[in-house]
Amino acid sequence: MAKTTHIAVISIPAFSHQASIVEFCKRLLHLYQHFHVTCIFPTINAPVPATLTLLQSLPSNIDYTFLPPVNKQDLPQDVPPAVQIQLAVSQSMPSFRHALRSLCSTSPLTALVADPFANEALEIAKEFHLFSYIYFPTSAMTLSLFLHLQTLHEQVSCEYKDHKEAIQIPGCIPIQGHDLPEHFQDRSSLAYELILQRCKRFPLADGFLVNSFSEIEDGTVNVLQEQSEGSSKINAPVYLVGPIVQTGPSSESNESECVKWLEKQRPNSVLYVSFGSGGTLSQQQLNELALGLELSGQKFLWVLRAPSDSVNAAYLGVANDDPLQFLPDGFLERTEEQGLVVPSWAPQTQILSHTSTGGFLTHCGWNSTLESIVLGVPMMTWPLFAEQKMNAVLLTDGLKVALRPKFNKNCIANREEIAEVIKGLMLAEEGNWIRQRIEKLKNAAADAFKEDGSSTRALSQFASQMENFQGLP
Numbered sequence: 278m279a280k281t282t283h284i285a286v287i288s289i290p291a292f293s294h295q296a297s298i299v300e301f302c303k304r305l306l307h308l309y310q311h312f313h314v315t316c317i318f319p320t321i322n323a324p325v326p327a328t329l330t331l332l333q334s335l336p337s338n339i340d341y342t343f344l345p346p347v348n349k350q351d352l353p354q355d356v357p358p359a360v361q362i363q364l365a366v367s368q369s370m371p372s373f374r375h376a377l378r379s380l381c382s383t384s385p386l387t388a389l390v391a392d393p394f395a396n397e398a399l400e401i402a403k404e405f406h407l408f409s410y411i412y413f414p415t416s417a418m419t420l421s422l423f424l425h426l427q428t429l430h431e432q433v434s435c436e437y438k439d440h441k442e443a444i445q446i447p448g449c450i451p452i453q454g455h456d457l458p459e460h461f462q463d464r465s466s467l468a469y470e471l472i473l474q475r476c477k478r479f480p481l482a483d484g485f486l487v488n489s490f491s492e493i494e495d496g497t498v499n500v501l502q503e504q505s506e507g508s509s510k511i512n513a514p515v516y517l518v519g520p521i522v523q524t525g526p527s528s529e530s531n532e533s534e535c536v537k538w539l540e541k542q543r544p545n546s547v548l549y550v551s552f553g554s555g556g557t558l559s560q561q562q563l564n565e566l567a568l569g570l571e572l573s574g575q576k577f578l579w580v581l582r583a584p585s586d587s588v589n590a591a592y593l594g595v596a597n598d599d600p601l602q603f604l605p606d607g608f609l610e611r612t613e614e615q616g617l618v619v620p621s622w623a624p625q626t627q628i629l630s631h632t633s634t635g636g637f638l639t640h641c642g643w644n645s646t647l648e649s650i651v652l653g654v655p656m657m658t659w660p661l662f663a664e665q666k667m668n669a670v671l672l673t674d675g676l677k678v679a680l681r682p683k684f685n686k687n688c689i690a691n692r693e694e695i696a697e698v699i700k701g702l703m704l705a706e707e708g709n710w711i712r713q714r715i716e717k718l719k720n721a722a723a724d725a726f727k728e729d730g731s732s733t734r735a736l737s738q739f740a741s742q743m744e745n746f747q748g749l750p
Contacts (some may be wrong), residue, residue: 282743286390287317287398289362292327292554293644294392297414300521306338309740316341317376319369322349344372360468366395374401381405387743399481413487415643417494418449418671419664420487426476437461448500450675456666488519491731492721516735520647520722538617542576545635549628551580552640556661560584562689567608569695575703577616580623588661629654636702641668653719655711657702678715
């Protein structure tokens with residue numbers, strides 16, 4: 278019997294990140310059952326409810342613990358949720374050190390795997406002589422940007438959105454400055470300063486685990502591997518271990534309603550509309566989207582959240598208002614035969630895997646992006662925050678499996694534009710080409726996890742390093 282290899286992982290208080298790293302652990306332990314994982318979660322006020330649901334179905338060789346909660350009222354109130362999350366993680370580091378010390382005293386630990394936005398933990402891991410890794414729940418493109426950021430910061434003197442030339446991230450397609458992550462758009466902000474600080478800690482990592490696969494980011498992979506083997510600032514392997522997506526049925530009440538409605542629709546006829554676990558639209562944009570869906574004449578299933586002027590207002594909590602009351606007057610009555618609107622949440626993987634679903638209007642969160650690729654659903658990109666605009670560029674210009682609507686100078690997509698792009702995706706020849714391309718990626722994603730697939734080999738290399746662990750000096 279193989280000796281148990283015990284590793285710890287730490288995430289951040291955001292469901293999308295927690296879900297991704299938990300699914301990574303489940304995948305690792307499916308292949309290597311002598312591994313044991315302890316998940317450590319910082320919290321703001323209380324554990325994320327969706328995460329509590331996710332943790333109910335863990336295998337026996339995954340444990341978890343929640344660190345003492347940080348009071349949200351003790352965090353700055355005039356900063357974005359992502360900054361509050363990072364500050365809360367920083368405040369949780371003394372508790373994390375105590376948790377790690379307790380683990381090491383009861384069961385020898387081999388390694389720590391940390392979220393990139395919790396990478397202060399790498400410094401603590403070194404105190405306990407552990408291997409330390411960063412798990413990127415996002416793309417290799419995002420990892421490459423973060424590794425390149427200090428150089429980019431020195432090369433570009435103006436705000437990135439004002440930079441005239443396209444920015445070249447190593448191994449990636451050129452990208453305009455305004456499509457860099459939201460917290461890069463004000464170089465004097467605390468958000469940008471925190472990211473710079475985090476990027477300076479990346480050399481502490483003994484490796485990078487990335488939720489992607491070589492078939493969609495092979496150019497980026499090659500450059501990152503060259504960097505890890507050469508004289509670059511990083512000297513650590515990059516393991517592409519994806520696509521890691523959520524699996525398994527859900528028991529939520531909206532599931533049966535959504536699936537029953539989809540059963541009545543024609544194959545590939547429904548556009549699924551969802552902005553993830555945290556995205557919100559303004560009232561004006563919500564109205565335009567509703568009227569655009571109606572104008573398109575296409576079937577739709579829309580997961581609706583109450584409007585807000587903050588695009589990520591739901592990231593740290595959902596409003597209690599009934600979202601249906603914010604729809605345009607008469608919309609539900611006029612579209613009764615055309616669409617289904619469900620409040621706040623729907624079983625996304627079941628919807629995307631249904632034969633009636635023919636398109637996905639998505640905020641381009643990486644979890645949703647990978648789910649759409651794995652299930653072969655063409656996309657209409659509607660990025661809102663974080664690195665989502667970069668993902669949209671990768672999907673539309675790089676992989677060519679999505680269409681992107683145009684927004685006016687007030688950052689609003691009008692109803693006519695929305696309707697035209699929907700019809701282009703669902704009806705036009707361009708949509709058929711996209712469907713053919715994403716079908717190839719769907720097959721490649723499945724191949725990555727075969728016995729000799731690229732992601733299975735990457736996990737094997739990571740596991741071998743853990744199994745050969747002799748203790749760091």
